[in-house]
Amino acid sequence: MAMPLPAPDEAAPGGPPDHEGATVQETFELFSASAPKGWRVELIEEEICVVPPANGEHEEIVTEVVEQVIARRTDQRLRSFTGIGLSLPGAGDAVRVIPDLVIAPKGSFDDREEWHAPAPVRLVAEVTSTSTASRDRLQKIRAYARAEIPVYLLVDRETAEAVVCSDPVADDYAHKSVHKLGTAVPLPAPLGFVLDTSAF
Structure with a gap:
């Protein structure tokens, strides 16, 4: 399942990106840039997936x-x-x-x-x-x-x-x-x- 981008206090300074009106590819790039260290951001079948660090x-x-x-x-x-x-x-x-x-x-x-x-x-x-x-x-x-x-x-x-x-x-x-x-x-x-x- 796709996960939402972490809350602002968990993400990079400035919080999650403002992606209103952006394409899926552009939104993916924004999410990738703001994801916390250790999190993975993937784009597959036009779905952006934010994956937390593994256990x-x-x-x-x-x-x-x-x-x-x-x-x-x-x-x-x-x-x-x-x-x-x-x-x-x-x-x-x-x-x-x-x-x-x-x-x-x-x-x-x-x-x-x-x-x-x-x-x-x-x-x-x-x-x-x-x-x-x-x-x-x-x-x-x-x-x-x-x-x-x-x-x-x-x-x-x-x-x-x-x-x-x-x-x-x-x-x-x-x-x-x-x-x-x-x-x-x-x-x-x-x-x-x-x-x-x-x-x-």
């Missing part, structure tokens, strides 16, 4: 995935990135997302840009939170598939499942495998290893 359990899962990718990757060029902004194609306005985790070759984001093209991305991962679960399950599947990101890993804490989406076709993935958390989860190429979710 500890969420970050423990992300860290566990990162450590396993580094230890088990078959391509030693691959690196893990958190906090990377991606600019994706959309049905209308461009989509702006900040995935929980991005896997891409070293040097893929070696610039000063805030938003990056998805071409080098090999995998994106999202770990659901109360405020993001619905969007992670629906809109982000469409967004990542349209961008032709090879693998989308969704760790759904509410259903206690890991969903591996691969082979993007149009605005969906041709293959989706669902695994209970606590089991071994095979990740397809270009990752090519089995993710152990027993620590999730």
